[in-house]
Amino acid sequence: MVSIAVVIIYMLVVLGIGIYVRRTGIAETGEGYLLGERRIGPCVTAFTHQSTSMSGYMFLGAGSMAYTTGIYSLWFGAGDVWGGPLDLSIVGRRLRRFTKLTGALTSIEFLEKRYPMPAVRWFGAIVCVLCMWLYVTAQAVAAGKGLGIVTGLPYTACVVIGLAVIVTYTFLGGYYAVAWTDFLQGCVMLIGIQAILWTAFAAVGGASGLVSGMTAKDPGLVGIWGPGNMYKGMWGLVIGAVLLWSIGYMGWPHVIVRNMAIDKASDLRPAVMWSWAYNCLFVISPYIVALCTIILIPGLVDPEMAIFETAHLLLPAVMFGIVMAAVMAAIMSTADSLLLQGASSFARDIYHRFINPKATEKRLVYVTRLAVAGMAIVTLILAITRPPAVFAAVVFVSDVLMAAFLPVVVAGLYWKRMNKYGALSSMVVGTIVAMVWTLADLAPVTGMSSGLMGIICSAVVLIVVSLVTPPPSREVVEALELATSLEPLPGEIEKKSEKTLAPEAKCVTAFINERVLEGAFAV
């Protein structure tokens, strides 16, 4: 009963945040609903960045992997530590400035502004919406399983409750509500995982007890190549594992959009520090807990339950409630971002761009909200009738998104010669290779993970096609140069500048630049 009460309180708080944001009116404009009016500070940005990336996978998939493959699973954790800081440092500043300058509100819209071609937007939006939908379904399954353990309710009821809470606050408050609930959820996740980590670690007798216990079960569990050396010499898989969770962040539309919503480009540096601090405390912990579970609860039927079962076994009711809230937080913080990303891509990149370009801002927000609800209903049906395996679905979607978007996002911000033909062909090839590699299960045969293979093919195509086709237009290059040339202002000058003058500043900039070109003004 106590643990149920903790989870219920947690859910009421996140709902309260959604209702509060709705009342402030922030989510009533396009930029407000999709990017929280670009008013998110560095700490909240870092937390929403991390909690969005670390989904139910961290408590279910990571636990399952560590439980079945032992120390080998830490390759995945090692990559994850770098993911957030790398994305915020490499992509953050340039993406924030470019999208602000060009008025892009979604990560896919950024692609069309950088590579002006309708097919880039079409293809990007369709891949994004489909991947977000499959990804959010995996999160709904995780939510159903997690909530079922705490409440004892049937799986279907748990999926409905979990999705209803997520949809309500996302529907009401848009990105601003999602970012702040993610912040809260990030805090809860950190407290929950630390509680179970140190308890489990003590229960197995510390590091030496953990290693000796695992060795006694199977010596392969403490090796870097997995049980029975099943992955021995497969450096392609190892590099893929590290890449998947490190540079992969830069290709995930629902993650890079966090860079676009930060208050000021200069806030990205403190955001990187927050991200590092968070990762050092959080990322490896679920893997270690599941390694402890190998000793504490051998022979689990469902390895995805490793962390839940350990918490249930070792912790008092209140702490178990907090761990369960942490699990729900991990799932919900990703699911809300996925729902919003999928819905905004549908509304802005498909509906507004191709179906009804004259739609007003109010209508755009309305359509985005409808898309959130619609996507949730379809997700619910799929999660109940044909639930996918959480780990497999997350890895599949992550690989496809990474192969499709990572090279075009990074090259688009750093390589001026990169053009729209290179972008489109790179996205198409990356998506197909990653999908075929996974569906045909080529990774064990070739020793190359689908994500890594997708990135390599996508990058090669990107370079070759860009070099043999005409360079991008002068306007695109100028916007890119402008986005990358602005240095941050001295601290107080930046802080005290007036944001409400931003629309006028944009027009005055264009006016003066025209006058400069005519030779009438000098700057």
Added chain:
Amino acid sequence: MLSKTSTSNRRETISTVGTVEIVSMTPLWTKGEVKKRIQTISKEANLEVEVIQNVYYPYLQFEYQLIVKDTKGRAFCFVDMVGGVEAVSGALPKTERVRVPEIQVMPCKVDPEAAQRKAESYIIRAFTHRRKVLIAPELFIRSKHLVYRPFFILKCDSYGKKKVKFHLMFDAVSGQYQRLSLGTPAKVEATAPKQRVAQVQGVKEKLRQVLTGELQ
């Protein structure tokens, strides 16, 4: 690359172009005060500030009478005639007639009828949102004027720990400022020069008709 001219050349350019009479909001800040203000915001930045230009930004100012049941009130709304953004105001600013170089006056790009529609829907939205009421007020326009807000364009060089060069626009009425991204022409969404001139001429004519009452 942008053309570079010396300060004397710039003055010469401005003095030879035509002037135009406009209604400007009365500036509350002088050039000297502006420089001092920016320098005192961040002393450690050791800023050198130069006012390099004046720019006059057009707004269409509307005054409405609001009637909700038996209650009457007044509301003011400004619509930015370049970007089309609207804002409500508690009072009208002081204005004055001034003659300024035409080259410093930004041309209107927003259709005045569209601006009026925006102003009205914005006032209704702001009213119903703030008062938390469902009944929309009846609006009666009492006056509309084209007024210009004076901005100083500042060139700043920081000689502090970090050496940075940047430009700001400083609102000579409110004392607020914002960074400008000058240096590379941001023309991603600009229209061709001829189309732009035609567009501006069209808006000017419509604006004249609206303000003189020829077009209601």
